[in-house]
Amino acid sequence: MDARDWDERYAANELVWSTEPNQFVATELADLPPGRALDLAAGEGRNAIWLARRGWEVTAADFSQVALDKGRTLAGDTAVRWVCADATTWSEPAAYDLVVLAYLQLPAAQRRAAVRAAYDALVPGGTFLLVAHDSTNLAEGAGGPQDPAMLMTAEDVLADLEGTAYDVVRAERVARTVGDRNGEEPVRTAWDCLVRLVRSR
Template sequence: MDAEGWDERYAATELVWSAEPNRFVAAECADLPPGTAVDLAAGEGRNAIWLARRGWTVTAVDFSQVALDKGARLAGDTVVTWVRADATAWTAPEPVDLVVIAYLQLPAGARRAAVTAAYDALRPGGTLVWVAHDSTNLTEGTGGPQDPSVLVTAEDVLDDLDGRPLHVVRAGRVARQVAPSGDHHEHAGEPARTAWDCLVRVEKV
């Protein structure tokens, strides 16, 4: 989906994503001392806002101006710098301590461009946190994109970064419980289902 398509999607609802940060982003970043951060492909900025409220100096980057405008409204008095740019072509004006990418589902070439741009934006010792729908979610999980070309494994992300000096803190598949969709009676009493994500946390050496 291009920027115009995402603009339309973001304009059609109050919030496409939740106002809360992604659970894996929050868990991985909770122990990091606040510094400078970029939320790449930020959407409505839920992770950027959460980081800013924890003391980070945050830039939220997305190619949908509608999403960025919604994020700015959601942030209220919380200071976040909102930048319209494509995650695959964006470059940081100066090195940062943290880059977060959550659910940027792209074909391999475009994904590699975004992942390497994120790594290259880090200062030595900086952290990259990547969360996305895992390739196994298509057959073993629930929800998420049904196009295998935009699904990814932790190994794919590490391969994207091959040759760059880094320390792998975490790389693997993680389970996320998803409540039955909708409020319809036919979903009453249904158990939560499991969605599979890939989670990568690396430090630039």
């Protein structure tokens, strides 16, 4: 899907995603001291807004202007810098203490470009956090993209960063519980990959 497709999807729904932060973003980052953060492919900005309300100076970037406009409305008085930009061509080197990539599902070459752009945006000592639908979710889990080319593993993400210097905090498959919000469907397990790194230099 390109930016126009996503604009149409965001325009057709009151909210495509929850107003709450992703559970892994919240648990992994709750104890980090605030600094400068980039939420790359931020969508409607749920993670960016959560970070900003915890004291972070946040940039939320997405290639859908409709999503960003909705995020700005959701944020209210919360200060977030909203930037219409493609994650695969982002270029703001060594500018952030934290970069988040949450559920940016792209084919391998585009994913690698976005992962490298996110890493390059970190200062030394900065934290990189990626959460995405894991490749195993297609056969073993619930929901998510049904095209295997859009899925990944933690190992794929680490391979995208070959030649860079980092310390691995976590790189693994994690379970996420999903179910109908009205209780009409059974609770199921979705499988995500989670990669948390600290840039060494």
